[in-house]
Amino acid sequence: MKHLLSVIPLICLVHLSFSQSHLKPGIWRGQLKTKSGNLLPFNFDVKDVAGKQQLFIHNGSERFKVTDIRQKGDSVLIHMPLFNSEFKLKQDKNGLKGRWIKHYADHDMLMDFDAVAGINWRFVNNPAVPKLNIGGLWTAVFVTDKGKQDTTVGEFYQTGSKLTGTFLTTTGDYRYLEGIVDGNKLHLSTFDGGHAFLFTADIKDNKTIVNGVYYDGYDDVEKWTAYRNPKAALPDAYSLTKLKPGYKKIAFSFPDLNGKKVSLTDPKYKNKVVIIQMMGSWCPNCMDETNFLVNSYYKKYHPKGVEIIGLAYERTTDFNKSKTTLTQLKNRFNIPYTLLITGYTPAKGDPVKSLPALENYRGFPTTIIIDKKGNVSKIHTGFSGPGTGKYYTEFVAEFEKLTDNLLAEK
Incomplete structure (x- = not known):
């Protein structure tokens, strides 16, 4: 706690000393690195708005606006508008590199991050032709390393290789997920400064998804599987509490x-x-x-x-x-x-x-x-x-x- 108290004033001073940033306008591709070495990608736009630069992070149909972008020399600070997190980066001719830092009450979570301008694909530039269309409702079961299970409803929308959707639980949903079906491989991710989620899995057949792995932030990992279920539903949200x-x-x-x-x-x-x-x-x-x-x-x-x-x-x-x-x-x-x-x-x-x-x-x-x-x-x-x-x-x-x-x- 003492460490956090000492860091917060320093961050404020850094904010005050930074001047307007000048990132290359247009589409970018960024990726966070988990403890296991897996890469969690997302795209964002850099736009000039009323003389200032803003980011718009892509997650499905959502464009999550970020307005606090500051640069001094080759250093770039991007403060997320919610969830008490930020990027501390260095800019060079190849793009941006540094860390995403999420502040908790008693510790910080840090993830390596890099981004390159001009790339509009998220996971794979030229994915293999999907073998199946997994659009529709699924019953998905997530299992922690301690054996705890959580049954959710997966709802996916697939057009060609493009995949969007979410998982619904009794306490909420995983928000806007975006990714691809690459042959028989599923890839989905989302990032908004609070969520940093990556989902991978194998599509076994038209009714079964297997070998699923869910990465939450830096080091939380769960396994998941799913089966197609047109009647998948959660209990009445008014009946639980x-x-x-x-x-x-x-x-x-x-x-x-x-x-x-x-x-x-x-x-x-x-x-x-x-x-x-x-x-x-x-x-x-x-x-x-x-x-x-x-x-x-x-x-x-x-x-x-x-x-x-x-x-x-x-x-x-x-x-x-x-x-x-x-x-x-x-x-x-x-x-x-x-x-x-x-x-x-x-x-x-x-x-x-x-x-x-x-x-x-x-x-x-x-x-x-x-x-x-x-x-x-x-x-x-x-x-x-x-x-x-x-x-x-x-x-x-x-x-x-x-x-x-x-x-x-x-």
Whole structure:
């Protein structure tokens, strides 16, 4: 912890001393190197926007914007807008080389990185003709090195060699995955400053994917297999987390970003439908949920009598550090609703300790819907973001219908 405290001011000074960067405009191909030596590739555009350079990282249909790019001499610093991570690089005639650094509360994760301009392919320049089309729904089973299993739903879209899709779990999805089918080999990856995922596998036949390996960041590795299943589905997201017997309400009192305590009993929330977003600035699925709440839901429903409270579970119990990361999130999405710093972290059962009425809590994000009488109406576990296609569309329709019904209650 002392090491991190000493590094943060230094980073701030470096930010101040850097001048405008001048990377070659156009498409680039970058790759991160895992501990096992596997390369996790992604593409990004460099564009000149209003006299400044910006990056747009490609993940399927998403273009993830990065605006904080600074250069001094041959040194390039790219600070990611979310998830407390950055690139520290050197630029030469061959491109960029250095490291991606992701900051955690008690340590840093570092991955070697290099990038070359002018390359628009992700995994292979000229992939072999695919032997099969794996588009559709699959039941995928991930197994950790300790034998823990997680059954997910894989949904893939394949056009020629190009492959996109995602894996859906009970707590969220793997966001936008992009890659190829090279003969009978599957390759998918994604990177957004929080996620750094690489998937490889063999396509055995039209119904079976085998020898799958999933690389998460620098050194986390899981094995996976999948079988085609047109009826693959997750359990109802409203059925997983509940209130303990005897409870109808939840209660809390946490400070906002200015240190002012906020509670559900405050007059602001009386006779209102209230959405409680259990989230963290480190959580990519929470980012997708925040984008939905800010840009679609809040604009439509706040004038009708809906309030939203974001309960933040940061990776540190330090109020000021949590405030810094949450302010970054707030500014990124122009969040108009209240964010509270709970002082609890995501680990060791802290979310349940903060809201002891909850039972069978699964993970982030979790959304608690409260009716106008202050009672918990429903609890939604996870979030299927726009990378999940129809699942996202179905969630939005169902969530809005639930809200309309609660607003109509007397």
